[in-house]
Amino acid sequence: MTTLQTQSLLPSVAIDCVVFGFHENELKVLLLKLKNIDLWALPGGFVNQGVDLDSEALNALEIRTGLDNIFLKQFHTFGSIERNDTDHNRMLVDKKVIDPEWFEWFDQRFISVGYYALVEYSQVREPIPGPISEACEWCSVNDLPPLMLDHRHILETAHMTLKTELNNQPIGLNLLPKRFSIPELQSLYETILGKKLDRRNFRRKVMSFDILVCTNERRTGVAHKAPLLYEFDEEKYHAAHQAGLSSGW
Amino acid sequence: MTTLQTQSLLPSVAIDCVVFGFHENELKVLLLKLKNIDLWALPGGFVNQGVDLDSEALNALEIRTGLDNIFLKQFHTFGSIERNDTDHNRMLVDKKVIDPEWFEWFDQRFISVGYYALVEYSQVREPIPGPISEACEWCSVNDLPPLMLDHRHILETAHMTLKTELNNQPIGLNLLPKRFSIPELQSLYETILGKKLDRRNFRRKVMSFDILVCTNERRTGVAHKAPLLYEFDEEKYHAAHQAGLSSGW
DNA sequence: ACAAAAGTGTTCTGGTTACACCCATGG
DNA sequence: CCATGGGTGTAACCAGAACACTTTTGT
Numbered sequence: 001m002t003t004l005q006t007q008s009l010l011p012s013v014a015i016d017c018v019v020f021g022f023h024e025n026e027l028k029v030l031l032l033k034l035k036n037i038d039l040w041a042l043p044g045g046f047v048n049q050g051v052d053l054d055s056e057a058l059n060a061l062e063i064r065t066g067l068d069n070i071f072l073k074q075f076h077t078f079g080s081i082e083r084n085d086t087d088h089n090r091m092l093v094d095k096k097v098i099d100p101e102w103f104e105w106f107d108q109r110f111i112s113v114g115y116y117a118l119v120e121y122s123q124v125r126e127p128i129p130g131p132i133s134e135a136c137e138w139c140s141v142n143d144l145p146p147l148m149l150d151h152r153h154i155l156e157t158a159h160m161t162l163k164t165e166l167n168n169q170p171i172g173l174n175l176l177p178k179r180f181s182i183p184e185l186q187s188l189y190e191t192i193l194g195k196k197l198d199r200r201n202f203r204r205k206v207m208s209f210d211i212l213v214c215t216n217e218r219r220t221g222v223a224h225k226a227p228l229l230y231e232f233d234e235e236k237y238h239a240a241h242q243a244g245l246s247s248g249w
Numbered sequence: 250m251t252t253l254q255t256q257s258l259l260p261s262v263a264i265d266c267v268v269f270g271f272h273e274n275e276l277k278v279l280l281l282k283l284k285n286i287d288l289w290a291l292p293g294g295f296v297n298q299g300v301d302l303d304s305e306a307l308n309a310l311e312i313r314t315g316l317d318n319i320f321l322k323q324f325h326t327f328g329s330i331e332r333n334d335t336d337h338n339r340m341l342v343d344k345k346v347i348d349p350e351w352f353e354w355f356d357q358r359f360i361s362v363g364y365y366a367l368v369e370y371s372q373v374r375e376p377i378p379g380p381i382s383e384a385c386e387w388c389s390v391n392d393l394p395p396l397m398l399d400h401r402h403i404l405e406t407a408h409m410t411l412k413t414e415l416n417n418q419p420i421g422l423n424l425l426p427k428r429f430s431i432p433e434l435q436s437l438y439e440t441i442l443g444k445k446l447d448r449r450n451f452r453r454k455v456m457s458f459d460i461l462v463c464t465n466e467r468r469t470g471v472a473h474k475a476p477l478l479y480e481f482d483e484e485k486y487h488a489a490h491q492a493g494l495s496s497g498w
Numbered sequence: 499a500c501a502a503a504a505g506t507g508t509t510c511t512g513g514t515t516a517c518a519c520c521c522a523t524g525g
Numbered sequence: 526c527c528a529t530g531g532g533t534g535t536a537a538c539c540a541g542a543a544c545a546c547t548t549t550t551g552t
């Protein structure tokens with residue numbers, strides 16, 4: 001989309017995606033750097049008249065990451081009137097981030113539907129910047145650059161949702177490579193939750209979910225004792241995802 | 250709103266509310282009966298340009314129930330293209346449910362933001378029908394009339410969300426009268442979950458949350474042993490609501 | 499007095515917590 | 526050979542499930 005065909009777009013509705021990845025024991029988020037200005041934005045887009053909302057969210061990500069088959073979940077819709085900011089939009093035109101002819105479209109009041117995605121970091125070769133951005137990079141959740149409008153709030157809401165979901169569902173299939181060690185999985189959990197977990201108890205609990213299959217191979221070329229590699233039993237993983245893990249009533 | 254001022258409304262965006270109440274051991278939902286036709290709809294509405302999405306949802310309910318200070322929570326946004334149905338809208342005009350001049354507005358493609366509300370049944374004196382409806386009634390979730398478009402799907406999603414939330418948060422403050430017995434609270438839980446719970450275990454668990462205060466009064470004029478009446482400790486209730494109840498990681 | 503519902507306690511089990519120990523590997 | 530991290534075991538504790546008995550009330 002180098003040209004914006006606003007007439008075919010659904011007015012008032014935008015999509016913002018929080019794309020989580022995991023790399024070097026850090027939780028990362030895919031962000032776009034706007035042109036000519038030190039301001040970053042969540043990948044997202046608008047909704048074409050003939051396309052499902054969910055499909056548009058998938059499309060937006062496919063364009064940025066080159067991945068299809070992404071795990072994507074709607075988590076909240078942001079509808080505060082403070083979201084739209086004419087001064088901000090004028091600034092975007094002044095800084096040549098957006099073309100002046102788009103101003104009117106951008107200056108609408110938008111409701112934004114937030115999605116979060118979980119992707120395997122290494123699978124995203126080269127994130128692709130869009131028409132209003134000059135770079136697309138992974139940023140650490142703990143060290144975010146200045147974000148546009150309420151994008152920081154959206155991001156934090158997504159992160160909180162992810163933490164909560166961790167109690168109900170297994171997570172990892174979409175964030176880790178096919179084969180991984182238990183300590184790596186633990187590191188992922190610790191990173192998302194922002195706290196340390198006991199090694200032995202973690203192993204036992206995650207094993208009790210019965211979603212891991214042990215390949216009898218070990219990670220090589222690494223310091224210290226070589227850990228065993230596991231894979232997810234995808235069928236059981238998805239079953240657990242559906243059913244949920246929590247006890248409750 | 251007897252006249253629809255479409256120019257001041259945010260296009261493409263609608264709100265649907267699933268209002269839950271509890272009465273005679275049944276989970277009820279507030280539904281509007283359309284004029285001249287045996288078809289029912291969720292209360293809802295559109296979004297004025299200058300008003301927050303959440304505020305509009307509150308407004309919509311205040312108009313129908315006469316209540317303010319309602320517990321209201323956004324749960325999902327519905328954005329399938331199959332949601333809009335020109336034949337359905339034409340039928341609404343034919344049956345004089347909506348004025349022909351509204352047809353164009355109604356026949357837009359809408360994204361609908363779903364909210365669910367928990368209200369105390371007895372506090373809603375007389376639900377007020379809107380401009381397109383001739384009645385507003387409580388219907389049992391287990392015995393629903395024919396619903397418009399995807400409203401049944403929205404309702405079921407809300408019900409599922411409510412079940413899930415029950416595992417994370419205490420529920421009851423908004424659905425029960427100020428004073429209630431433990432068996433009444435249990436009945437509410439059983440109704441929402443659609444299954445029986447053990448009396449003794451329920452009592453112990455709910456007591457362990459430490460959100461109930463025993464008034465030393467008993468329900469009078471009722472058969473059998475008079476149960477003690479409790480109230481919620483609102484401060485602790487809200488704290489538990491924030492923090493969540495589940496164990497997790 | 500009896501049926502029906504309220505209120506209380508106990509046992510059993512399984513999951514969570516908080517530990518200590520041995521094993522493998524690279525430096 | 527030793528520091529570091531991987532892998533395994535275990536005792537104490539708490540929460541949930543299953544269940545039996547007593548108390549109170551209206552009929």
